[in-house]
Amino acid sequence: MQTAPGPIVEIDSVTKRYVRTVALDDISFDVAENELFALLGPNGAGKTTLIEILCTIQRGDKGSVQIAGLDVAKQSREVRKRLGVVFQEPSLDTRLTVAENLDFHGRIYGVPASVRRRRKEELLELVELAGWRDRLVRTLSKGMQRRLEIARALIHDARLLVLDEPTVGLDAQTRSRIWEYLRTLQQEREITVLVTTHYIDEVEDCDRLCIIDQGRVLALDTPQGLKNRYGYHLLRLTPQDEEVRHELRHRFGEALAERGKDLVMAAPEAEALKLIEELGDKLKAFFVERPSLESVFLSLTGYEVRDEVAGARERLLEFGRRGGEHTQ
């Protein structure tokens, strides 16, 4: 196949409005060929709308999107042939078997039978479902169904694999397995992977990361690049008593977030260290975290959003504390 030079996805000032809300507000960015690209944003940031425009299900009000040099709105059929999609909501036929779902997909994409058979085996092997070939999909766990959907999206010659929140609702172990598959696929089959998520801890290993919120691109870089540019040291303080807590709250106001007994705030390194020194005795314990993507997100989107992200993470940790099955 002829590879078009330049980026595989070109999004140029795309805007999409719903009746009251602006889902996408003049979004532009490119995704390079053969890259593992993550789109990170809180729920309602506009990720799904953007994905739906990429997948030709929806149209933007303004702007243009090109995939492999083809216009998504005007050449949608051609675009679809080059696109593998995994939606947020499962879209398997649960009354068919694993193999039948893959065959169905191959046929509607017009994949020749011999190619279909070979790919089917390869992909089932990759997502570790080879032993489940003839099981009805409804007998599979949620995580296995997700893996099957990823395999299915690649039965045809997809050059771009788009996944919308593929790890939502899955346990930690399955989540990290799915990211392993994506990395393997991207490297071995030389495809481009575009994945959305609202779990910060997942995107550490992607090639480039785009943070969006309220329909706008806030930042786009490699994870390390983002940390260097926007990262803050994160301070977690446990006050000695209520009086100190009150004092701190009064002094920093909105900049300070409560996490159970602790208070959390972001600060540049020098300021963080100075503050620890100054507060010293008034604290029962303190904890300084080096710049992480969480702190990048924090400084870009503000506390409110961080709350939600931490919320998801804390729920997971809580699950682990209760002795969740896959926690180590």
Added chain:
Amino acid sequence: MGYLSGIYAIWLRELKRAVRDRGQLVGGVSRPLLWVLIMGIGLNPYFRGEVYGEVRFVVPFTYLQFIFPAVIALNMMYTSVQSAVSVIWDREFGFLREVLVSPMPRAAVLFGKILGGTTVALFHGILVLVLARFADVTFSPTAWLKGLGLMILLGFALTSLGVVIANRVRTFEGFGVFSNAVILPLYFTSSSIFPLDPSLTRAQTVVIYPDWLVFLIQANPITYAVDALRGVFLDFNQFHPLWGPLLLLAMCLVFFLAALRDFRRA
């Protein structure tokens, strides 16, 4: 026609799902048994009049023979509407998206789906034909073929109609609603269980049906489908024999186009 394999895939999926749906199979077998063997045999003696002390059939057939072609239509109605209703499941459970982001044009997707429903309905129609000898209905191989042709048209029209209805249903309360609101009314007003004109013999010239009932029957397209099946299997028509096939063709076309229009918009 690069989409043949896709249409085949969608058709095959419909068939596989139907075969795995035990409930549908049970209905497909028990319905003809109940209608033909119980209702047909039970009402058989009442389907005749007395002329000068001589007992004659109102129409020159037993009741069992009379309703037999209508039961074919009934069994097919249930099946095709049921497969059409799976459009709602596909929408609710997300499977529709898998098809909508594929390179298949929507017309081909819909065509495959309706063809699948037609095939399953045809199979359920044949289930009734198996009972023909118990109903004393005998027909030639040519009638067989003509009958199959009509049944394919009927299945296609009904499945398309089912899709049109399914596309308009936003909340789904189960199949019972469909059977009560669509299938049974259409069935009962299609001159399926009684002839349109009760005064076919002199003894009964005094009996006429109310105008509204006659109107309903004449306005119901299924009436002509049932009439066409009777024409083929019993050689008995209440209307001009061309009406049935022509109306069936028209129904296929109109309902399919209506379904396509909705499907493109969805």
